[in-house]
Amino acid sequence: MSAEAVKEASMEMQKKMIAKNYDAITSKHETGRKVASTFVPGNLNELLMCFDIVNNLPEINAIQAGMRKASGGYIMEAEKTGHSEDVCTYVKCDIGQMSKGNIAPNGKPYPNPDVLMLSYTGCYTFMKWFELLREQYKCPTLMLHVPYEGDGHSTKNMRDYLVKQLKEVVIPGLEQVSGVKFDIDRLRQYLRNSAKAEDDLVWCLEQGKKKPSPIDAYFGGVYYIGPIFTAFRGTEDAVGYYEMLRKEVQGRIENHQGPLTPEGTYFNDQKYRLVVEGPPNWTNFREFWKMFYDEGAVVVASSYTKVGGLYDQGFRHDPDNPLESLADYCLGCYTNLNLPTRVDLLAKYVEEYEADGLLINSIKSCNSFSAGQLMIMKEVERRTGKPGAFIETDLVDPRYFSAANVKNRLESYFQMIEQKRRGGGSKTVAA
Amino acid sequence: MSGKKKSVADIVSYCQEIFDDINFGYARKWKAAKPGRKVVGFLPVYVPLELIHAAGCLPLGIFGGGDQMEVIHGDAYYQSYICRIPRSTIELGVTNRLDVADGMLFPFVCDVIRNLSGMWKIMFPNVWTKFFDTPQNFDANIGGTYYQQELLELKEGLEQLTGRKISDADIQRSIKIYNENRKVVREVYAFRAKEPWKAPASEVYLMMRAGLLIDVEEHTQLMKDYMAAASAEDRPKRDNVRIAIFGSFCEQPPLNLIKSIEMAGCYVVEDDYALVNRFLTVDVPTSGDPLEALSTTYLKHSVETSCKYVPVEEDKGKFHIAAVKACGAEGVIYATPSFCDPALLDRPMVCGRLSEAGIPYISFKYAENSGQMQPIREQAGTFADSIKLWS
Ligand code: SF4
Ligand code: SF4
Numbered sequence: 001m002s003a004e005a006v007k008e009a010s011m012e013m014q015k016k017m018i019a020k021n022y023d024a025i026t027s028k029h030e031t032g033r034k035v036a037s038t039f040v041p042g043n044l045n046e047l048l049m050c051f052d053i054v055n056n057l058p059e060i061n062a063i064q065a066g067m068r069k070a071s072g073g074y075i076m077e078a079e080k081t082g083h084s085e086d087v088c089t090y091v092k093c094d095i096g097q098m099s100k101g102n103i104a105p106n107g108k109p110y111p112n113p114d115v116l117m118l119s120y121t122g123c124y125t126f127m128k129w130f131e132l133l134r135e136q137y138k139c140p141t142l143m144l145h146v147p148y149e150g151d152g153h154s155t156k157n158m159r160d161y162l163v164k165q166l167k168e169v170v171i172p173g174l175e176q177v178s179g180v181k182f183d184i185d186r187l188r189q190y191l192r193n194s195a196k197a198e199d200d201l202v203w204c205l206e207q208g209k210k211k212p213s214p215i216d217a218y219f220g221g222v223y224y225i226g227p228i229f230t231a232f233r234g235t236e237d238a239v240g241y242y243e244m245l246r247k248e249v250q251g252r253i254e255n256h257q258g259p260l261t262p263e264g265t266y267f268n269d270q271k272y273r274l275v276v277e278g279p280p281n282w283t284n285f286r287e288f289w290k291m292f293y294d295e296g297a298v299v300v301a302s303s304y305t306k307v308g309g310l311y312d313q314g315f316r317h318d319p320d321n322p323l324e325s326l327a328d329y330c331l332g333c334y335t336n337l338n339l340p341t342r343v344d345l346l347a348k349y350v351e352e353y354e355a356d357g358l359l360i361n362s363i364k365s366c367n368s369f370s371a372g373q374l375m376i377m378k379e380v381e382r383r384t385g386k387p388g389a390f391i392e393t394d395l396v397d398p399r400y401f402s403a404a405n406v407k408n409r410l411e412s413y414f415q416m417i418e419q420k421r422r423g424g425g426s427k428t429v430a431a
Numbered sequence: 432m433s434g435k436k437k438s439v440a441d442i443v444s445y446c447q448e449i450f451d452d453i454n455f456g457y458a459r460k461w462k463a464a465k466p467g468r469k470v471v472g473f474l475p476v477y478v479p480l481e482l483i484h485a486a487g488c489l490p491l492g493i494f495g496g497g498d499q500m501e502v503i504h505g506d507a508y509y510q511s512y513i514c515r516i517p518r519s520t521i522e523l524g525v526t527n528r529l530d531v532a533d534g535m536l537f538p539f540v541c542d543v544i545r546n547l548s549g550m551w552k553i554m555f556p557n558v559w560t561k562f563f564d565t566p567q568n569f570d571a572n573i574g575g576t577y578y579q580q581e582l583l584e585l586k587e588g589l590e591q592l593t594g595r596k597i598s599d600a601d602i603q604r605s606i607k608i609y610n611e612n613r614k615v616v617r618e619v620y621a622f623r624a625k626e627p628w629k630a631p632a633s634e635v636y637l638m639m640r641a642g643l644l645i646d647v648e649e650h651t652q653l654m655k656d657y658m659a660a661a662s663a664e665d666r667p668k669r670d671n672v673r674i675a676i677f678g679s680f681c682e683q684p685p686l687n688l689i690k691s692i693e694m695a696g697c698y699v700v701e702d703d704y705a706l707v708n709r710f711l712t713v714d715v716p717t718s719g720d721p722l723e724a725l726s727t728t729y730l731k732h733s734v735e736t737s738c739k740y741v742p743v744e745e746d747k748g749k750f751h752i753a754a755v756k757a758c759g760a761e762g763v764i765y766a767t768p769s770f771c772d773p774a775l776l777d778r779p780m781v782c783g784r785l786s787e788a789g790i791p792y793i794s795f796k797y798a799e800n801s802g803q804m805q806p807i808r809e810q811a812g813t814f815a816d817s818i819k820l821w822s
Contacts, residue, residue, distance in 0.1 A: 082782070084775035086512070086796075091776065124541050127567065127740050128776035134744045135780060143567060143740060145574070148564025150537075150548055157584070161577035165568060278616070339549025364512045367772055371517065372546040374508050379553060392510065 005286065006264030010245045015227050017241065019106065021231045024054045026108035034178050036230035037133065041144055041307050042121030042330040044170070046234035047318070051178035055231035056113060056315050058129070059164035062093040064105050066282030074100060075397050089397040091129045098136060112137050115177045118299040119144035119170075122307070122335030123368035142173040146330040152341045154331040160320040162327035188236030188319035195316045200242035202230055202311050204249050208300035209353050212268055214252035216259040218276045218299035219289040229308030233317075262286050271296030272417055275349045277342075277376065278361040278369050279301045281393040284401045289395075293405050295414050301349040303342070306334035313345075335368045343376055347383045356417045357386040359410075365395045387420055389413035439660045442653060443634050446641035448769050450686075453500050453523065457645050458491050458531045469558075469593055472532035474520070474547070475681040476540045476738055477710040479582065479725050480565055482646060483536075485597050486589035491532060492643025494705060495519040498685040498800040508550070514770040515798045516546045516682035524555060534559035534592050536585075540681055540738045553612045559592045561585065567740040569730045578729065580723040597752040602721035610714040612647050615654045619710070622658050624700040628668040629661045632699035633690045639705055640683075648671040672818045673703035675760040677751055677781065680736050682768035691804040692764065695811035701758040703736060710734055739774035748784025755790055761818050764811065765794040791818060 007015070028035050036053045037042070040060070048055050065071040074096030075089055081099065083092050097103075102110045116133055118141055120126030127143075134141050144165050147158045171182050204224055208217045215224070224245060232238040252258070258267035274292075276299045281288050293300065307317060310332050318325035334342070346358055358380045362370045377388040391409050394400035449457055455470075461469045471483045472491045478697060483490040496502065496519030504525045505518030523529045535558055537548035539746075548562040564581055566574030586597055616639070623630035638657055642650035674697045683704060692699060713732040716724040735741060735750030755763060763785055767774035785792050793814045795807060 082779045084778065084796075086770045087772050087775045112545055116819060124545075124738070125772055125776065128737070128773065131741065131744075131747065131780060132776065135747070135783075138744065141742075141744070143742065145567035145740070147547055147564050147577075148539075150564065151546070155584075157577060157580040160567070161568075161573070164573050164576070168570075168573060169568070338552070339553050342549075343553070362510055364510075367513065367546075367770075368542040370510060371513050371543040372508075372550050374510070374551050375553065 001408075005262035006260065008248055008260055009250055010241060011108040011223055013241055013244060014223060016178070017227060017232055017237050021054065022104050022106045025056050025110065026104050026106060028054065031391045034114040035111060036115045036117045036150060037130075038117035039120060039126050040229050041123070041335060042119045042144070043230075043233075043308070044117065044119050044144070044326060045231060046119065046187055046194060047166075047170070047174070047326065048180060048293060049190055049234055050186045051174045051180045053174065053178055056110070057230055058094045058133075059090055060230055061097065061104075061110075062396050063282050065093055065097060067285055068105070069283065070097075070357045071283060071396035071399070072398040073326040088125045088129075090365065091125065094395050095130070095132060113139055115139055115174070116141040118142060118144065118145075119330060121146040121330045121333045122148075123366075125368065140173065140177060142170050144170055144330070146336065147355060149337055149341070152338050154328065158331055159324060159327045162330060166323050166326060174337055187322045191317040191319040191322055191325065193236060194228075194234045195318070197228055197233065197238045197242040198309075198311045198316050200246045201225070204242070204245055205301070205312055207249050207253060210253060211354075212256065212258045212270045213273065213298050213300050214249050214257060214259060216267070216299050218280060218302040219285070219292070221299070221302055221305040222280060223309060225305045228311075241352060258298060258316075262289065265378065267293045267298060269296055270298040272414055273298060273300045273353065273355045275299070275301045275353060275355045275356060275358045275372065276361060277346055279304050279307075279363055279366065279395055280361065280416045281401050282396050283394075283398040284403065287403060287405065288401075291410055292298060295410060297414065299357055300353040303334055303346065306345075309333055324360070339372050339376065343379045343383075346376065347380045349388055350380060350384045355386065356420075357381070358383075358388045359413065360388065360390045362390060362392045364392065364400050365397065366395065387413070387416050388412050389416070437656045437660060439634070439657065439664055442660060446637040446653070449644050450637050451499065451639040453496060454528050455491065455531050455637070455644065458489055461489050461646065462531060467593075469533040470531050470578050471534040471536060471589070471592075472529060473536040473707075474538060474540070474544050475516075476538060476706050476736065477565065477733070478536050478538050478648070478707070479585070480707065481602060481605040481609050481715070481721075481725065482582065482586055482589060482597070484608065485601040486586075486593050487595070488534070488589065488593065489646065490638055490643070491707065492707060493520060493523070493535075494640070494643075494683045495530070495799050497565075497627060497683070498687070500804070502800075511693050512756060512770055513543060514682050514768045515800065516768070517543050518546065519734070519799065521550070521554075524551070532563070534589070536561050536563045538563045539565050541771075544681075544692050560589065561588055565729060569742060571727060571730060575723075575726050575730055578726045579722050582725060586722070603717050606715045606717050606721060606724065608621040608647055608651075610717070612642075612651045613708060613711065614714070615651050616642075619658060620709075620758075622662070626662075627671070627673065627698035627700050628666050629664065632693055632702065632794070633686060634661075636686070636689055636702075636704055639708060643705060643707060653793075661797045670698075671696050671702045672762060672815045673698050673758070673760045674764055674815075675699070675751075675755050675758060675763045676764050676766055678737075678765045678767035678771075678774040678778065678794070679704050680706045680774070681771065682799050684766060685799060685801055687804055688797055688801060688807060691808045692811045695808045696815035697764070697811055700760050701754050703734070706734060716822060737777040748781045751781055752784060752788045752790065755785070761822060762814060763790055763792040764814070765792055767794070767796055769796045769798050
């Protein structure tokens with residue numbers, strides 16, 4: 001893709017926030033600040049902030065590498081050193097990047113982290129990922145084990161286990177790494193900010209119910225969730241970002257506009273409304289997005305925008321119960337929910353957002369998302385009576401993005417939706 | 432299995448019959464023998480069998496469909512890049528072969544088995560289906576407290592399934608029975624490590640797999656009979672090298688693969704096939720609170736395997752190195768199922784540590800229905816030759 005993407009003010013603001021965070025990471029030797037590596041789902045950003053620790057997220061670095069078209073080389077590098085072609089490409093991208101000088105998007109080298117904050121939720125790969133990084137960095141690793149909601153809900157035992165780990169492992173560990181004493185009132189203040197930003201995020205996501213939808217809840221959605229899912233939840237910056245985003249969405253509603261495409265046009269002529277399950281592909285992100293708006297398809301709700309919390313289902317960080325609310329947050333991230341709950345949620349989205357059906361982007365790398373998705377599709381189709389479709393790509397491995405295949409499948413899917421509208425039967429478009 | 436003095440061939444063929452029976456005839460017969468009996472299936476890699484036994488149920492080890500079952504429906508549930516065990520397990524379910532199981536436990540091994548637990552809930556709503564979690568925090572006060580409560584919930588689930596209470600004495604009795612079983616399992620492994628020509632890996636494997644499908648006390652006796660018969664038999668000692676197998680704890684290789692490794696000149700003297708009955712490495716205390724006993728033993732005395740976190744970096748791979756040394760293996764074959772994230776992500780770390788300890792290794796991938804054994808025979812054969820040459 002040659003032309004620069006056209007960006008709204010909120011996107012520019014987010015870009016600046018990200019750049020500032022990368023600068024904070026890469027200047028740690030000058031500023032003396034400590035850096036934690038940690039993951040998106042179940043991240044404890046507000047808690048890390050209580051210790052003045054800067055948050056570096058390897059998944060986000062992999063996404064950045066994917067969008068800059070550097071991930072393919074990193075992955076091959078990792079495979080050359082004995083990592084299997086079968087495993088999660090985020091891990092290999094991260095490891096390959098390390099062996100290639102570990103340069104951050106600002107052109108400066110990533111410093112080694114002072115702590116690996118392993119708060120993993122919804123995926124076991126995280127645990128191995130940090131075992132692998134630990135070998136290189138030889139820094140302390142703090143583990144927060146988040147149990148899976150196998151029966152479709154969390155239990156008191158799970159919550160107590162998490163709070164105990166926070167009190168007895170994570171907080172003392174972070175105090176030791178940072179030399180800063182924990183202040184629960186500081187945490188409360190950050191959580192208050194989080195809740196405010198979360199309210200605005202939810203409002204924005206719910207505007208997908210409007211026709212035309214003023215948002216794209218998948219391709220646009222990855223921008224909307226950016227600050228809350230990463231290093232900014234709990235900050236004043238994030239509160240400001242979501243206020244701005246809300247105003248932009250409101251403005252589009254007033255003007256009957258759809259979301260802005262990277263080409264700078266408002267996507268108003270929306271023919272198909274989709275719910276999408278699964279993460280996007282990052283190596284061909286704009287090309288992938290274009291396949292949708294070129295055909296008139298807007299995404300009105302997605303599960304990927306819930307991997308860092310199901311705020312739209314009512315969860316808020318709670319300053320009155322700070323540690324408990326961090327526990328509840330970790331437990332409730334999307335991939336920590338069992339399959340029946342995921343099916344319920346997706347079927348609900350199809351209905352509440354009046355979508356034409358569920359599209360699944362199945363990611364080769366990611367068992368956490370992908371194992372069981374074919375059944376999810378069948379179940380959601382059965383319950384909603386709306387046709388589903390299945391495409392396969394990868395996160396950051398360009399070898400698994402076949403534009404022609406994806407395009408073909410999308411086109412057949414849209415034809416099927418047309419047919420369904422004309423009263424024909426539903427049939428699945430599958431691999 | 433009846434009769435007095437059993438030969439190795441009798442025992443092995445009995446085990447083979449149970450192993451081959453993907454309709455779970457033994458469990459069906461066991462269940463039909465008394466009204467009200469229940470069967471509880473479980474997937475890899477570990478569940479506390481003692482609790483299932485204490486509930487009066489038969490624990491049934493489900494390790495996929497092996498290489499004899501044609502997977503027709505299962506493939507429609509899984510993409511090509513997901514390992515094979517969940518699809519063949521689904522096949523067992525949709526073809527009613529698993530209708531013998533009144534309950535199914537899906538342990539913590541990985542995201543695939545985890546998600547399969549939810550699929551089972553949707554597909555088989557009349558089966559009591561539970562995801563069974565174990566802690567990754569190994570502090571008795573933190574992970575232990577959590578785990579004991581999880582064990583209690585498992586116990587209550589089993590009570591609901593059977594309609595009868597499980598007392599502490601019931602659990603203690605079962606712990607004793609399983610302690611004895613684990614002791615004899617360890618003896619079989621020690622016997623094989625000492626005289627591997629008398630206890631080929633394929634035979635030991637069949638006996639362990641059958642053991643997870645039959646009554647535990649019968650299995651204990653079977654192993655004792657096997658050791659008695661095998662030590663009496665005069666089997667030729669070959670010039671094979673001694674190897675340990677790691678990475679095969681979940682989806683199992685076809686039996687032919689295990690045989691091929693032996694035919695290539697390797698004596699398997701240690702392995703992590705179907706780990707369940709070796710997951711706890713010492714006896715579980717039989718006095719005091721039985722759930723606390725199970726929990727403490729899990730926290731302090733269980734194997735290192737890819738689905739468990741290793742809290743201290745220096746400890747990574749120590750378990751494997753100690754196991755290699757204890758059994759006198761000369762090399763390691765790290766054999767994993769294709770697309771197995773836990774084992775494949777662990778591979779560079781574990782193999783790196785083996786290398787540092789001067790232990791040679793090779794690695795390859797398999798699927799439970801792999802048919803082509805020639806490449807594996809060649810690879811294992813070359814490995815065996817290289818060990819002989821350099822040792
Ligand atoms: S397997 Fe999926 S959820 Fe897990 S680290 Fe990789 S991409 Fe993330
Ligand atoms: S073989 Fe590996 S990936 Fe597959 S279910 Fe077992 S542990 Fe999970």
